[in-house]
Amino acid sequence: MDRFLISNNKKPNDGTQNSEPAPKKKKYDESSVKVRRYLSEYLGLGFSATKSDPVNAQCVLCGQVLANSSMKPAHMNRHLSTVHPSHVGKPIEFFKRKQEAFASNCLEIAKVASVSSKALRASYAVSYLVAKQKKPHTIAECLILPALVKxxxxxxxxxxxxxxxxxxxxxxxxxxxxxxxxSDIVMQVIEQIKLTKMFALQLDESTDVSGEAQVIVFVRYQDCSDIRENILFCQNLQSRTTGEELFKVIDKFFAEEFVPQNLVGLVSISLQ
Incomplete structure (x- = not known):
């Protein structure tokens, strides 16, 4: 027995040796990461401060952004000497002018890229007319807008x-x-359904241009003293057009949109 213990390099457990658990690995703590501050003298190296949080360094000559962890003079010097060697040793006034020009160019690009609120409203208005008339989407660019300009x-x-x-x-x-x-119209209809006490559904089974089965769900509900009717949704049927499949589609839609269970009538009409 002693030979077996010696050959396996094991010592007899007499109860005097305490087994210590292995040290746990320290978890990564984002709060322990050092956040570097931007210093005004970094502009002399060609780098200004961004408006992000944490602050990063951005080259005023080419626009390259260095991460906060790389915001060190050595990294900035290396970028300036390798990418812009002709500007090494320039005074800080030179980089201040470059910073002002860079900020001005960014502002001009933002103005050109942005769409005014009136142009955005006009775009939605034209899109709504195209959808109501069931015309191809290219008609706005090929006919409507050129006609308006002329x-x-x-x-x-x-x-x-x-x-x-x-x-x-x-x-x-x-x-x-x-x-x-x-999407906005569907949201409005759902909000109106949630405010009413009861509503009814009408299911129309049909096929699209590719021959796939689909179901169109109309909803009828009371809005104040008037009865309104709107299309609730239209979805393709993945499998068979049975009552069970129709129930699954409607039940899934109600669950996703949190539609109250105030259904009092259901009619199915086939348009095929």
Whole structure:
């Protein structure tokens, strides 16, 4: 027995040796990370401070942003000497002028890239008309906007026509606007349903242009003293067009949108 213990390098446990647990690894604590402060003398190296939190260093010559952990004079000197060697040793007044010019260019780019509130409203208005008339989304860019510009040139002036050209009406833009309008209408209808005590549904089974089965759900509810009817939603049926599948689609929609269980009538009509 003693030979076995010696050969396996094991000591007999006499109860005098205490087994200590292995030390636990320290968890990563974001609060322990050192946050570096931007110093005014960093501008002499060609770097200004960003408005982010934490503050980062941004080159006033090329716009490159260094992370907060890399906001060190050595890193800034290396960037200046390798990327902009012709500006090494320039006075701080030079970099101040570059900073002002860089900020001015960023402001001009933001103005050009941004869309005015009136142009945005006009874009949604045009998209709503395209959706109501069931026209291709390209008609806004190919016909509606050119017609508006031409009419403005004849009836008013070129300045008004130029302002109209800033309205975003591309194919993808019209598609996004229609989706936003549809989502907003559904939200309004759901809010009105939640305020009423009872409502009824009508299900219309049909097929789209590709032959896939879909269900259109109409809702009828009382709004004050008037009875209103709106389309609630339209979804494709993934499998069969049975009553069980229709119930699953409606039940899933009600659960996702938190529609109250105040249904008092249900009618199914097939349009196929």
């Amino acid at each position: 009419v403005s040139e004849i009836m008013f002036d070129t300045k008004t026509a130029t302002a109209l050209q800033s309205i975003p009406v591309s194919n993808n833009t019209i598609s996004r606007r229609i989706e936003d309008i549809a």
